[in-house]
Amino acid sequence: MAYITADDGVDVFVRDLGEGDPIVFLHGWPLNHRMFEYQFTDLLEEGFRCIGIDLRGYGESDKPYGDYSYDRFADDVRAVLDELDIHGATLAGFSMGGGTATRYMSRHDEAHVDRLALLAPASPVITEKPDFPDGLAESDVNPLIEGARTDRAKMNAEFAAMLFHTDQSDELLHWIWSLGMEAAGHATIASAETWRDADLRPDMDDITVPTKIYHGTHDEVTPIEITGEVLEDGIENAELIRFENSGHGLVTDETEKINEELADFAG
Template sequence: MSHRIEVEKGVSLFVEDIGEGQPVIFIHGWPVNHRMFEYQINEIVNLGYRFIGIDLRGYGQSDKPWSGYDYNRKADDVKAVIDQLGLENAVLAGFSMGGPVALRYMARHQQHGITKLMLLAPAAPRFTKTDDFPYGIEAKEIDGMIESIQKDRPAFLEEFGGMFFHQEQSDAFKHWFGTLGLQASAHGTIHSAEALRDEDGRGDLEHVTVPVLLLHGTNDEICPIDFSEYLQSHLKDAQLVKFEESGHGLVFEETEKLNAEILQFLRT
Protein backbone atom coordinates (compact mmCIF):
# COMPACT_ATOMS: atom_id res chain seq x y z
CA MET A 1 0.00 0.00 0.00
CA SER A 2 1.15 3.53 -0.64
CA HIS A 3 -0.11 6.91 0.52
CA ARG A 4 0.14 10.51 -0.54
CA ILE A 5 0.26 12.55 2.66
CA GLU A 6 -0.31 16.31 2.49
CA VAL A 7 2.23 17.89 4.84
CA GLU A 8 1.37 21.50 4.03
CA LYS A 9 -0.94 23.15 1.56
CA GLY A 10 0.06 22.04 -1.91
CA VAL A 11 2.86 19.69 -0.80
CA SER A 12 2.35 15.94 -0.50
CA LEU A 13 4.81 13.17 0.31
CA PHE A 14 4.84 9.65 -1.08
CA VAL A 15 4.87 7.02 1.68
CA GLU A 16 5.29 3.27 1.21
CA ASP A 17 3.34 1.30 3.85
CA ILE A 18 3.91 -2.46 3.88
CA GLY A 19 3.01 -5.09 6.47
CA GLU A 20 1.40 -5.01 9.89
CA GLY A 21 2.58 -4.71 13.46
CA GLN A 22 4.89 -2.20 15.14
CA PRO A 23 5.75 0.57 12.64
CA VAL A 24 9.38 1.11 11.64
CA ILE A 25 9.70 4.48 9.88
CA PHE A 26 12.66 4.89 7.52
CA ILE A 27 14.06 8.28 6.44
CA HIS A 28 16.47 8.06 3.51
CA GLY A 29 19.71 9.87 2.85
CA TRP A 30 20.82 12.53 0.36
CA PRO A 31 20.14 12.47 -2.56
CA VAL A 32 18.17 9.21 -2.94
CA ASN A 33 14.74 8.02 -1.66
CA HIS A 34 13.06 5.31 0.40
CA ARG A 35 13.79 2.63 -2.20
CA MET A 36 17.35 2.50 -0.88
CA PHE A 37 15.90 0.32 1.92
CA GLU A 38 14.59 -2.44 -0.33
CA TYR A 39 16.87 -5.01 1.31
CA GLN A 40 15.39 -4.21 4.71
CA ILE A 41 11.71 -4.31 3.70
CA ASN A 42 11.40 -8.07 3.28
CA GLU A 43 13.19 -8.89 6.53
CA ILE A 44 11.17 -6.43 8.58
CA VAL A 45 7.78 -7.32 7.14
CA ASN A 46 8.41 -11.09 7.22
CA LEU A 47 9.05 -10.89 10.95
CA GLY A 48 5.86 -9.03 11.79
CA TYR A 49 6.77 -5.35 11.55
CA ARG A 50 5.21 -2.58 9.48
CA PHE A 51 7.60 -0.84 7.07
CA ILE A 52 6.96 2.87 6.56
CA GLY A 53 9.21 4.40 3.91
CA ILE A 54 9.01 8.18 3.42
CA ASP A 55 10.24 9.99 0.32
CA LEU A 56 11.23 13.38 1.71
CA ARG A 57 10.08 16.46 -0.18
CA GLY A 58 12.12 16.93 -3.32
CA TYR A 59 12.94 13.22 -3.62
CA GLY A 60 11.54 10.09 -5.21
CA GLN A 61 7.81 10.25 -5.85
CA SER A 62 7.11 13.11 -3.42
CA ASP A 63 6.28 16.66 -4.47
CA LYS A 64 9.23 18.87 -5.23
CA PRO A 65 8.52 22.41 -3.98
CA TRP A 66 11.14 25.12 -4.20
CA SER A 67 11.48 25.57 -0.43
CA GLY A 68 11.30 23.62 2.81
CA TYR A 69 14.58 21.70 2.87
CA ASP A 70 15.79 22.77 6.32
CA TYR A 71 15.71 20.21 9.12
CA ASN A 72 12.81 21.87 10.95
CA ARG A 73 10.51 21.62 7.95
CA LYS A 74 11.57 18.06 7.19
CA ALA A 75 10.93 17.11 10.82
CA ASP A 76 7.49 18.71 10.57
CA ASP A 77 6.85 16.68 7.42
CA VAL A 78 7.68 13.48 9.33
CA LYS A 79 5.28 14.57 12.09
CA ALA A 80 2.51 15.05 9.52
CA VAL A 81 3.04 11.52 8.20
CA ILE A 82 3.03 10.02 11.71
CA ASP A 83 -0.11 11.91 12.67
CA GLN A 84 -2.08 11.22 9.51
CA LEU A 85 -1.25 7.51 9.57
CA GLY A 86 -1.94 7.35 13.33
CA LEU A 87 1.42 5.73 14.07
CA GLU A 88 2.17 4.89 17.71
CA ASN A 89 4.90 2.96 19.53
CA ALA A 90 7.02 3.37 16.40
CA VAL A 91 10.72 2.99 15.72
CA LEU A 92 12.29 5.84 13.76
CA ALA A 93 15.29 5.08 11.52
CA GLY A 94 17.35 7.72 9.75
CA PHE A 95 20.15 7.06 7.26
CA SER A 96 22.82 9.70 6.50
CA MET A 97 20.88 13.00 6.09
CA GLY A 98 17.90 11.16 7.51
CA GLY A 99 19.84 10.88 10.77
CA PRO A 100 19.87 14.59 11.68
CA VAL A 101 16.29 14.90 10.43
CA ALA A 102 15.28 12.09 12.80
CA LEU A 103 17.13 13.73 15.68
CA ARG A 104 15.46 17.08 14.91
CA TYR A 105 12.10 15.33 14.90
CA MET A 106 12.81 13.83 18.34
CA ALA A 107 13.78 17.21 19.78
CA ARG A 108 11.25 19.42 18.00
CA HIS A 109 8.26 17.13 18.56
CA GLN A 110 9.11 15.66 21.98
CA GLN A 111 9.72 12.15 20.59
CA HIS A 112 6.01 12.00 19.69
CA GLY A 113 4.98 8.41 18.85
CA ILE A 114 8.56 7.09 18.92
CA THR A 115 9.87 4.51 21.41
CA LYS A 116 13.23 3.68 19.76
CA LEU A 117 15.62 5.41 17.38
CA MET A 118 18.03 3.93 14.83
CA LEU A 119 20.72 6.03 13.16
CA LEU A 120 22.47 4.48 10.18
CA ALA A 121 25.71 6.19 9.06
CA PRO A 122 24.17 9.46 10.30
CA ALA A 123 25.29 12.86 9.01
CA ALA A 124 24.90 14.03 12.59
CA PRO A 125 25.12 15.95 14.76
CA ARG A 126 26.47 18.15 11.95
CA PHE A 127 28.05 17.42 8.59
CA THR A 128 30.72 20.11 8.35
CA LYS A 129 33.56 21.23 10.57
CA THR A 130 33.52 24.26 12.85
CA ASP A 131 36.02 25.64 15.33
CA ASP A 132 34.45 23.49 18.07
CA PHE A 133 33.49 20.47 15.94
CA PRO A 134 36.53 18.94 14.20
CA TYR A 135 34.74 16.15 12.29
CA GLY A 136 33.39 16.00 8.75
CA ILE A 137 34.35 18.12 5.76
CA GLU A 138 34.92 21.82 5.25
CA ALA A 139 31.86 23.88 4.35
CA LYS A 140 33.57 25.00 1.14
CA GLU A 141 33.60 21.38 -0.05
CA ILE A 142 29.79 21.46 -0.05
CA ASP A 143 29.96 24.60 -2.17
CA GLY A 144 32.07 22.66 -4.66
CA MET A 145 29.54 19.84 -4.69
CA ILE A 146 26.72 22.29 -5.37
CA GLU A 147 28.70 23.78 -8.26
CA SER A 148 29.20 20.30 -9.71
CA ILE A 149 25.48 19.55 -9.40
CA GLN A 150 24.66 22.75 -11.25
CA LYS A 151 27.07 21.88 -14.07
CA ASP A 152 26.45 18.15 -14.56
CA ARG A 153 24.20 16.46 -12.02
CA PRO A 154 24.34 12.94 -13.55
CA ALA A 155 28.16 13.02 -13.55
CA PHE A 156 28.21 14.26 -9.97
CA LEU A 157 25.85 11.50 -8.85
CA GLU A 158 28.04 8.88 -10.52
CA GLU A 159 31.12 10.22 -8.74
CA PHE A 160 29.29 10.50 -5.41
CA GLY A 161 28.05 6.94 -5.79
CA GLY A 162 31.66 5.82 -6.14
CA MET A 163 32.45 7.36 -2.74
CA PHE A 164 29.46 5.63 -1.20
CA PHE A 165 30.89 2.13 -1.17
CA HIS A 166 33.96 0.40 0.26
CA GLN A 167 33.25 -2.82 -1.64
CA GLU A 168 33.03 -3.04 -5.42
CA GLN A 169 29.48 -3.08 -6.77
CA SER A 170 28.20 -4.43 -10.09
CA ASP A 171 27.64 -2.05 -12.99
CA ALA A 172 23.94 -2.92 -12.89
CA PHE A 173 23.74 -2.01 -9.19
CA LYS A 174 25.60 1.27 -9.71
CA HIS A 175 23.21 2.19 -12.50
CA TRP A 176 20.18 1.40 -10.32
CA PHE A 177 21.60 3.38 -7.41
CA GLY A 178 22.28 6.35 -9.68
CA THR A 179 18.66 6.39 -10.84
CA LEU A 180 17.55 6.94 -7.23
CA GLY A 181 19.46 10.22 -7.15
CA LEU A 182 18.18 11.29 -10.55
CA GLN A 183 14.59 10.93 -9.31
CA ALA A 184 15.23 13.88 -6.99
CA SER A 185 14.83 17.48 -8.14
CA ALA A 186 17.99 19.46 -8.77
CA HIS A 187 16.81 22.32 -6.55
CA GLY A 188 15.85 19.96 -3.71
CA THR A 189 19.24 18.28 -3.95
CA ILE A 190 21.01 21.64 -3.80
CA HIS A 191 18.90 23.11 -0.99
CA SER A 192 19.38 19.94 1.07
CA ALA A 193 23.13 20.19 0.50
CA GLU A 194 22.95 23.72 1.89
CA ALA A 195 21.16 22.36 4.96
CA LEU A 196 23.85 19.72 5.40
CA ARG A 197 26.45 22.48 5.18
CA ASP A 198 24.80 24.90 7.59
CA GLU A 199 22.65 23.02 10.12
CA ASP A 200 23.88 22.09 13.60
CA GLY A 201 22.00 19.38 15.49
CA ARG A 202 24.08 19.24 18.66
CA GLY A 203 21.31 20.93 20.60
CA ASP A 204 18.89 18.16 19.63
CA LEU A 205 20.78 15.41 21.44
CA GLU A 206 19.78 16.28 25.01
CA HIS A 207 16.11 15.81 24.10
CA VAL A 208 16.53 12.17 23.05
CA THR A 209 15.79 9.78 25.92
CA VAL A 210 14.66 6.63 24.07
CA PRO A 211 17.12 3.79 23.31
CA VAL A 212 19.30 4.52 20.26
CA LEU A 213 21.08 2.08 17.95
CA LEU A 214 23.97 3.50 15.94
CA LEU A 215 25.12 1.52 12.89
CA HIS A 216 28.19 2.81 11.02
CA GLY A 217 30.80 1.59 8.54
CA THR A 218 34.40 2.07 9.67
CA ASN A 219 35.46 2.92 6.09
CA ASP A 220 32.81 5.61 5.57
CA GLU A 221 34.27 8.41 3.43
CA ILE A 222 31.12 10.55 3.49
CA CYS A 223 30.06 10.46 7.15
CA PRO A 224 33.11 9.44 9.20
CA ILE A 225 32.52 7.06 12.07
CA ASP A 226 33.62 9.93 14.36
CA PHE A 227 30.03 11.16 13.98
CA SER A 228 28.54 8.04 15.59
CA GLU A 229 31.24 7.92 18.25
CA TYR A 230 30.36 11.51 19.15
CA LEU A 231 26.66 10.65 19.23
CA GLN A 232 27.26 7.61 21.42
CA SER A 233 29.03 9.78 23.98
CA HIS A 234 26.38 12.53 23.93
CA LEU A 235 23.14 10.51 23.86
CA LYS A 236 21.64 9.13 27.07
CA ASP A 237 21.12 5.52 25.93
CA ALA A 238 23.04 4.66 22.77
CA GLN A 239 24.88 1.60 21.53
CA LEU A 240 27.23 1.66 18.54
CA VAL A 241 27.77 -1.29 16.20
CA LYS A 242 30.67 -0.91 13.76
CA PHE A 243 30.75 -2.46 10.29
CA GLU A 244 34.35 -3.24 9.41
CA GLU A 245 33.71 -4.14 5.75
CA SER A 246 31.52 -1.16 4.86
CA GLY A 247 31.77 2.40 3.73
CA HIS A 248 28.77 4.71 3.73
CA GLY A 249 26.57 2.12 2.01
CA LEU A 250 26.43 -0.38 4.86
CA VAL A 251 22.80 -1.23 4.08
CA PHE A 252 24.10 -2.82 0.86
CA GLU A 253 27.63 -3.90 1.81
CA GLU A 254 26.89 -5.87 4.99
CA THR A 255 23.17 -6.37 4.56
CA GLU A 256 22.87 -9.61 6.53
CA LYS A 257 24.70 -8.23 9.57
CA LEU A 258 22.82 -4.93 9.42
CA ASN A 259 19.42 -6.61 9.20
CA ALA A 260 20.30 -8.89 12.10
CA GLU A 261 21.31 -5.91 14.26
CA ILE A 262 18.11 -4.06 13.37
CA LEU A 263 15.91 -7.04 14.21
CA GLN A 264 17.70 -7.67 17.49
CA PHE A 265 17.16 -4.02 18.44
CA LEU A 266 13.49 -4.19 17.48
CA ARG A 267 12.94 -7.27 19.63
CA THR A 268 14.61 -5.95 22.79
Protein backbone atom coordinates in the same frame (compact mmCIF):
# COMPACT_ATOMS: atom_id res chain seq x y z
CA MET B 1 1.09 3.45 -1.03
CA ALA B 2 -0.37 6.82 -0.18
CA TYR B 3 0.18 10.54 -0.30
CA ILE B 4 -0.09 12.49 2.94
CA THR B 5 -0.44 16.24 2.84
CA ALA B 6 1.90 18.34 4.98
CA ASP B 7 0.78 21.50 6.73
CA ASP B 8 1.85 23.67 3.79
CA GLY B 9 -0.08 21.62 1.22
CA VAL B 10 2.86 19.56 -0.09
CA ASP B 11 2.05 15.90 -0.79
CA VAL B 12 4.55 13.46 0.73
CA PHE B 13 4.73 9.94 -0.69
CA VAL B 14 4.62 7.03 1.77
CA ARG B 15 5.01 3.29 1.17
CA ASP B 16 3.37 1.41 4.05
CA LEU B 17 3.60 -2.39 4.04
CA GLY B 18 3.09 -5.10 6.66
CA GLU B 19 1.21 -5.19 9.95
CA GLY B 20 3.72 -5.75 12.75
CA ASP B 21 5.82 -3.41 14.88
CA PRO B 22 6.45 -0.29 12.76
CA ILE B 23 9.84 0.74 11.43
CA VAL B 24 9.83 4.15 9.72
CA PHE B 25 12.64 4.67 7.20
CA LEU B 26 14.07 8.08 6.25
CA HIS B 27 16.37 7.99 3.24
CA GLY B 28 19.65 9.73 2.57
CA TRP B 29 20.71 12.36 0.09
CA PRO B 30 20.02 12.36 -2.85
CA LEU B 31 18.02 9.12 -2.88
CA ASN B 32 14.50 8.08 -1.81
CA HIS B 33 12.79 5.37 0.23
CA ARG B 34 13.54 2.72 -2.41
CA MET B 35 17.16 2.63 -1.19
CA PHE B 36 15.80 0.42 1.63
CA GLU B 37 14.48 -2.26 -0.74
CA TYR B 38 16.50 -5.05 0.84
CA GLN B 39 15.57 -3.95 4.35
CA PHE B 40 11.89 -4.04 3.40
CA THR B 41 12.30 -7.51 1.85
CA ASP B 42 13.80 -9.11 4.96
CA LEU B 43 11.97 -7.17 7.67
CA LEU B 44 8.53 -7.70 6.14
CA GLU B 45 9.26 -11.42 6.15
CA GLU B 46 10.23 -11.08 9.82
CA GLY B 47 6.77 -9.67 10.57
CA PHE B 48 7.48 -5.94 10.79
CA ARG B 49 5.49 -3.07 9.33
CA CYS B 50 7.82 -1.08 7.09
CA ILE B 51 7.02 2.54 6.30
CA GLY B 52 9.19 4.41 3.81
CA ILE B 53 8.86 8.17 3.38
CA ASP B 54 10.07 10.08 0.35
CA LEU B 55 11.18 13.42 1.75
CA ARG B 56 9.83 16.39 -0.19
CA GLY B 57 11.86 17.01 -3.32
CA TYR B 58 12.72 13.30 -3.67
CA GLY B 59 11.23 10.18 -5.19
CA GLU B 60 7.49 10.38 -5.70
CA SER B 61 6.85 13.27 -3.31
CA ASP B 62 6.04 16.81 -4.45
CA LYS B 63 9.07 18.89 -5.33
CA PRO B 64 8.28 22.52 -4.49
CA TYR B 65 10.84 25.28 -4.65
CA GLY B 66 11.63 26.64 -1.20
CA ASP B 67 12.35 25.28 2.25
CA TYR B 68 14.49 22.13 2.54
CA SER B 69 15.61 22.60 6.13
CA TYR B 70 15.70 19.90 8.79
CA ASP B 71 12.77 21.66 10.48
CA ARG B 72 10.72 21.30 7.32
CA PHE B 73 11.63 17.64 6.85
CA ALA B 74 10.86 16.92 10.52
CA ASP B 75 7.46 18.57 10.23
CA ASP B 76 6.67 16.43 7.17
CA VAL B 77 7.58 13.29 9.11
CA ARG B 78 5.29 14.39 11.93
CA ALA B 79 2.42 14.86 9.46
CA VAL B 80 2.94 11.30 8.19
CA LEU B 81 3.11 9.69 11.63
CA ASP B 82 0.08 11.66 12.83
CA GLU B 83 -1.98 10.68 9.79
CA LEU B 84 -1.02 7.00 10.02
CA ASP B 85 -1.62 7.06 13.79
CA ILE B 86 1.69 5.30 14.45
CA HIS B 87 2.54 4.15 17.97
CA GLY B 88 5.79 2.73 19.31
CA ALA B 89 7.79 3.13 16.12
CA THR B 90 11.45 2.59 15.48
CA LEU B 91 12.57 5.64 13.51
CA ALA B 92 15.43 4.66 11.20
CA GLY B 93 17.25 7.48 9.45
CA PHE B 94 20.12 7.03 7.01
CA SER B 95 22.64 9.83 6.36
CA MET B 96 20.54 12.99 5.73
CA GLY B 97 17.62 10.96 7.05
CA GLY B 98 19.62 10.56 10.25
CA GLY B 99 19.86 14.33 10.53
CA THR B 100 16.14 14.58 9.91
CA ALA B 101 15.48 11.95 12.59
CA THR B 102 17.70 13.77 15.09
CA ARG B 103 15.84 17.03 14.53
CA TYR B 104 12.46 15.26 14.61
CA MET B 105 13.12 13.75 18.03
CA SER B 106 13.92 17.17 19.49
CA ARG B 107 11.42 19.33 17.60
CA HIS B 108 8.49 16.96 18.09
CA ASP B 109 9.27 15.60 21.56
CA GLU B 110 9.85 12.03 20.32
CA ALA B 111 6.19 11.74 19.28
CA HIS B 112 5.18 8.26 18.03
CA VAL B 113 8.76 6.95 18.46
CA ASP B 114 10.00 4.45 21.06
CA ARG B 115 13.40 3.69 19.51
CA LEU B 116 15.81 5.61 17.31
CA ALA B 117 18.13 3.97 14.77
CA LEU B 118 20.71 6.23 13.13
CA LEU B 119 22.44 4.68 10.11
CA ALA B 120 25.63 6.40 8.94
CA PRO B 121 23.94 9.62 10.06
CA ALA B 122 24.69 13.12 8.80
CA SER B 123 24.38 14.20 12.40
CA PRO B 124 25.06 16.08 14.57
CA VAL B 125 27.71 18.12 12.68
CA ILE B 126 29.39 17.40 9.37
CA THR B 127 31.58 20.43 8.66
CA GLU B 128 33.98 22.45 10.76
CA LYS B 129 32.62 24.92 13.27
CA PRO B 130 34.59 27.30 15.54
CA ASP B 131 34.09 24.87 18.42
CA PHE B 132 34.20 21.73 16.24
CA PRO B 133 37.49 21.75 14.31
CA ASP B 134 37.32 18.03 13.56
CA GLY B 135 34.54 18.37 10.98
CA LEU B 136 35.03 18.16 7.25
CA ALA B 137 36.13 21.30 5.47
CA GLU B 138 33.33 22.94 3.51
CA SER B 139 35.60 22.62 0.50
CA ASP B 140 35.18 18.84 0.79
CA VAL B 141 31.39 19.15 0.48
CA ASN B 142 30.94 22.07 -1.90
CA PRO B 143 31.96 20.14 -5.04
CA LEU B 144 28.87 17.98 -4.57
CA ILE B 145 26.68 21.07 -4.47
CA GLU B 146 28.43 22.63 -7.44
CA GLY B 147 28.12 19.34 -9.30
CA ALA B 148 24.38 19.32 -8.66
CA ARG B 149 24.23 22.80 -10.18
CA THR B 150 26.27 22.03 -13.29
CA ASP B 151 26.16 18.28 -14.07
CA ARG B 152 23.91 16.48 -11.63
CA ALA B 153 24.05 13.23 -13.59
CA LYS B 154 27.83 13.07 -13.31
CA MET B 155 27.77 14.13 -9.65
CA ASN B 156 25.25 11.41 -8.80
CA ALA B 157 27.40 8.79 -10.52
CA GLU B 158 30.51 9.90 -8.66
CA PHE B 159 28.63 10.02 -5.35
CA ALA B 160 27.24 6.50 -5.88
CA ALA B 161 30.79 5.23 -6.32
CA MET B 162 31.79 6.84 -2.98
CA LEU B 163 29.17 5.01 -0.96
CA PHE B 164 30.54 1.50 -0.67
CA HIS B 165 33.53 -0.30 0.80
CA THR B 166 32.74 -3.65 -0.83
CA ASP B 167 32.56 -4.28 -4.56
CA GLN B 168 29.16 -3.62 -6.10
CA SER B 169 27.85 -4.47 -9.55
CA ASP B 170 27.69 -1.85 -12.27
CA GLU B 171 23.96 -2.48 -12.36
CA LEU B 172 23.52 -1.67 -8.67
CA LEU B 173 25.56 1.53 -9.03
CA HIS B 174 23.37 2.53 -11.96
CA TRP B 175 20.28 1.85 -9.87
CA ILE B 176 21.59 4.07 -7.08
CA TRP B 177 22.31 6.74 -9.71
CA SER B 178 18.75 6.46 -11.01
CA LEU B 179 17.30 7.02 -7.53
CA GLY B 180 19.30 10.23 -7.26
CA MET B 181 18.09 11.40 -10.64
CA GLU B 182 14.46 11.11 -9.46
CA ALA B 183 15.09 14.04 -7.10
CA ALA B 184 14.59 17.65 -8.13
CA GLY B 185 17.79 19.55 -8.81
CA HIS B 186 16.80 22.45 -6.58
CA ALA B 187 15.96 20.07 -3.72
CA THR B 188 19.29 18.29 -4.15
CA ILE B 189 21.15 21.58 -3.85
CA ALA B 190 19.13 23.08 -1.00
CA SER B 191 19.13 19.99 1.20
CA ALA B 192 22.86 19.48 0.68
CA GLU B 193 23.35 23.00 1.99
CA THR B 194 21.19 21.97 4.96
CA TRP B 195 23.27 18.96 5.96
CA ARG B 196 26.50 20.81 5.23
CA ASP B 197 25.66 23.69 7.56
CA ALA B 198 23.51 22.07 10.27
CA ASP B 199 24.54 21.84 13.91
CA LEU B 200 22.29 19.37 15.70
CA ARG B 201 24.32 19.07 18.87
CA PRO B 202 21.66 20.81 21.01
CA ASP B 203 19.06 18.30 19.75
CA MET B 204 20.95 15.39 21.27
CA ASP B 205 20.02 16.50 24.79
CA ASP B 206 16.33 15.99 23.98
CA ILE B 207 16.67 12.36 22.90
CA THR B 208 15.76 9.96 25.70
CA VAL B 209 14.63 6.79 23.89
CA PRO B 210 16.97 3.84 23.32
CA THR B 211 19.20 4.75 20.40
CA LYS B 212 21.46 2.63 18.21
CA ILE B 213 23.99 4.17 15.84
CA TYR B 214 25.04 1.88 13.02
CA HIS B 215 28.15 3.12 11.24
CA GLY B 216 30.69 1.81 8.76
CA THR B 217 34.28 2.20 9.89
CA HIS B 218 35.31 3.00 6.29
CA ASP B 219 32.71 5.75 5.83
CA GLU B 220 34.20 8.64 3.83
CA VAL B 221 30.97 10.65 3.57
CA THR B 222 30.04 10.95 7.25
CA PRO B 223 33.19 9.68 9.00
CA ILE B 224 32.47 7.72 12.15
CA GLU B 225 34.86 9.85 14.21
CA ILE B 226 32.89 13.07 13.65
CA THR B 227 29.36 11.65 13.63
CA GLY B 228 28.79 8.22 15.16
CA GLU B 229 31.22 8.66 18.05
CA VAL B 230 29.94 12.17 18.82
CA LEU B 231 26.35 10.93 18.84
CA GLU B 232 27.19 8.06 21.19
CA ASP B 233 28.77 10.53 23.60
CA GLY B 234 25.99 13.11 23.26
CA ILE B 235 22.81 10.99 23.45
CA GLU B 236 22.09 9.67 26.90
CA ASN B 237 20.90 6.18 25.96
CA ALA B 238 22.94 5.52 22.81
CA GLU B 239 25.14 2.67 21.62
CA LEU B 240 27.43 2.76 18.60
CA ILE B 241 27.57 -0.43 16.51
CA ARG B 242 30.56 -0.53 14.19
CA PHE B 243 30.31 -2.13 10.77
CA GLU B 244 33.88 -3.18 10.02
CA ASN B 245 33.28 -4.02 6.36
CA SER B 246 31.16 -1.01 5.39
CA GLY B 247 31.58 2.42 3.97
CA HIS B 248 28.76 4.95 4.01
CA GLY B 249 26.33 2.59 2.31
CA LEU B 250 26.17 -0.01 5.06
CA VAL B 251 22.64 -1.08 4.07
CA THR B 252 24.24 -2.59 0.96
CA ASP B 253 27.79 -3.30 2.15
CA GLU B 254 26.53 -5.44 5.04
CA THR B 255 22.86 -6.01 4.29
CA GLU B 256 22.46 -9.15 6.38
CA LYS B 257 24.07 -7.59 9.45
CA ILE B 258 22.06 -4.35 9.37
CA ASN B 259 18.82 -6.26 8.83
CA GLU B 260 19.56 -8.52 11.78
CA GLU B 261 20.47 -5.54 13.95
CA LEU B 262 17.29 -3.66 13.04
CA ALA B 263 15.08 -6.70 13.62
CA ASP B 264 16.66 -7.28 17.03
CA PHE B 265 16.37 -3.61 18.02
CA ALA B 266 12.84 -3.03 16.74
CA GLY B 267 11.36 -6.32 17.89
